[in-house]
Amino acid sequence: MTADYDHVRPDGGIDALDPPPLDVMDEEALKPETLAQNAPRLETVIQLLNHPALARVYVYVCYWGPVAPPEIMEALELSKSTTYEYVDQLVDLGLVDRDDSTRPQQLTADPIIIVEQYAPIVITPTVLHALALQDIDEDVEYFIDRYGIGKLIAALRGAGLHFSGQTTQRMVASDIGVRETEAMMIIYALTPALVVGREHDPFFEHLFPDVHDKMDVPALDENDRAPTPSSDR
Numbered sequence: 001m002t003a004d005y006d007h008v009r010p011d012g013g014i015d016a017l018d019p020p021p022l023d024v025m026d027e028e029a030l031k032p033e034t035l036a037q038n039a040p041r042l043e044t045v046i047q048l049l050n051h052p053a054l055a056r057v058y059v060y061v062c063y064w065g066p067v068a069p070p071e072i073m074e075a076l077e078l079s080k081s082t083t084y085e086y087v088d089q090l091v092d093l094g095l096v097d098r099d100d101s102t103r104p105q106q107l108t109a110d111p112i113i114i115v116e117q118y119a120p121i122v123i124t125p126t127v128l129h130a131l132a133l134q135d136i137d138e139d140v141e142y143f144i145d146r147y148g149i150g151k152l153i154a155a156l157r158g159a160g161l162h163f164s165g166q167t168t169q170r171m172v173a174s175d176i177g178v179r180e181t182e183a184m185m186i187i188y189a190l191t192p193a194l195v196v197g198r199e200h201d202p203f204f205e206h207l208f209p210d211v212h213d214k215m216d217v218p219a220l221d222e223n224d225r226a227p228t229p230s231s232d233r
Helices: 032-050 052-064 069-076 080-092 125-135 138-147 149-163 169-176 180-189 191-200
Strands: 097-099 106-108 114-116 121-123
Touching: 032 052, 032 125, 052 069, 052 080, 052 125, 052 191, 069 080, 080 097, 121 125, 121 149, 125 138, 125 149, 125 191, 138 149, 138 180, 149 169, 149 180, 149 191, 169 180, 180 191
Parallel strands: none
Antiparallel strands: 097 106, 114 121
16 A cells, blocks of 8 residues: 555644545455455454554564563563463464574564555554553553544644644644643653654654654653663663
């Protein structure tokens, strides 16, 4: 798929799009065998979107790999059994590669990206990080419970525009249809995803093509539990 950002307003709002023309999907793409071949990709994304703790481990490995399971346990404060359970799931999903030739085993993960111009939908490691924050941040958990994943992604986009000086918290609240206090809360709760994503997400510009190099994002508190390593790598 190719990205088309004409639908994203300068203030971060997203304009409604007319339905795509009927010939967007050709007969080849709609063959049952073609849809079946793409099914695992869809299932993989659904697994990450529905399991923020799993997404958090994926993002950590993606950003900081190669890493060993004990590093994940320490950095994300997980039990040994939970860590290996999540690693096994991610390996089975094809998201994480496990090198068993070393002890301890080393884990790596390629960043994934899904861009759909007609929805519009953008999913990158930064988005998955934002989603995963609900596992450790009550403000993000509240926002998703109240408004859903779609508005969280809209809020992430709004946060990036806010920190680049393109919009205000009040404008973000108006654009995504939440209270001003909620907009302020979620903008700052999503700061870890912006800080770490800007440095490590190779697809960061797909979500922020216009302001990726203009953000003045607050520094993370040393106690912030973003998926960052417990020591310098």
